[in-house]
Amino acid sequence: MSSFTNHILSWYYKDKKQFPWRQTRDAYKIWVSEIMLQQTQVQTVIPYYNRWIKKFPTLKHVATASDNELFKHWEGLGYYQRVKNFRDACKQVLDDYNGIIPNTKQELINLKGIGDYTGSAIASIAFNHPHYVIDGNVKRIMSRLLCLPNFLSKSMNKIDKFLSAQISTQYPGDFNQALMDLGRYICTPKTPKCAICPISEYCHAYLNDK
Numbered sequence: 001m002s003s004f005t006n007h008i009l010s011w012y013y014k015d016k017k018q019f020p021w022r023q024t025r026d027a028y029k030i031w032v033s034e035i036m037l038q039q040t041q042v043q044t045v046i047p048y049y050n051r052w053i054k055k056f057p058t059l060k061h062v063a064t065a066s067d068n069e070l071f072k073h074w075e076g077l078g079y080y081q082r083v084k085n086f087r088d089a090c091k092q093v094l095d096d097y098n099g100i101i102p103n104t105k106q107e108l109i110n111l112k113g114i115g116d117y118t119g120s121a122i123a124s125i126a127f128n129h130p131h132y133v134i135d136g137n138v139k140r141i142m143s144r145l146l147c148l149p150n151f152l153s154k155s156m157n158k159i160d161k162f163l164s165a166q167i168s169t170q171y172p173g174d175f176n177q178a179l180m181d182l183g184r185y186i187c188t189p190k191t192p193k194c195a196i197c198p199i200s201e202y203c204h205a206y207l208n209d210k
Contacts, residue, residue: 004202005168005175011198012178017042017185020049022177027101027126028059034118035086040077042184048077059090060099085113103127125173132163133176137183144187147204 001009016022019042021033032052036045052073056062062070065087074083089111093101102108103126109119120131132138139151139159146162148155168175186193200206 001168001170002166004199005166007198007202008178008182009168009171009174012174012181015181016177017181020046020053025126027103027122029053030126031059031101031118031122032086034121035082035113036077038082038118039079044077048073059093059101062087063090063094082113088112089114101126103129105129105131121176124176128172130167130169130172132167132172133179134159134163135180137187138163138179140189141179141183141187144192144205145199145203147208147210 019033021030024030033045033049036049036052055069055073056065070083070087071080074080077083092111093099097107101122102111103123105119105123108114108122109116114122117133117135120133123129123131124133142148142159142162143151143155146155146158148158166175182197182199186197194200194203194206197203197206204210
């Protein structure tokens with residue numbers, strides 16, 4: 001494990017945020033959280049997630065639910081196409097995988113509503129496969145860490161290369177969630193908290209005062 005990876009994981013294990021979906025390795029529950037977290041703040045999601053899991057404890061409950069049932073428990077999260085796609089994907093799992101959620105990224109992204117980011121997140125967190133995730137938080141961290149001028153192909157290639165080399169093969173889900181927390185609470189869009197950042201010693205922007 002590289003020193004960078006060790007630093008960010010050590011910080012995560014010390015200051016880890018205790019969200020309800022982090023208390024389980026159930027792929028269905030992790031999948032629910034990832035769908036809800038798309039374009040929605042964490043604190044907003046928590047009560048919705050808890051109510052959803054109580055009402056729909058398994059993917060079979062989702063697959064057989066009516067529009068009214070689903071929308072009632074989704075109301076307020078917006079982007080209703082997400083929940084429609086989620087129900088279709090649950091039906092796919094029942095029909096094509098005997099109700100068992102597939103554990104590879106490639107199979108996951110074949111399910112309706114699951115793209116590269118969500119597939120990587122589920123595969124790493126629920127199944128421990130070493131797939132890194134890239135969203136706005138990670139892009140912002142990497143742009144500062146590597147001192148990148150933009151997100152064009154050359155810069156994205158540098159991000160891919162860096163994350164491929166640094167992701168923990170033993171704890172890939174924790175590595176990804178550590179980056180999420182770092183972007184959410186430390187490496188924020190405005191006034192980042194560089195003084196308490198666990199990886200500031202590796203950050204080219206910080207070291208060069210940019």
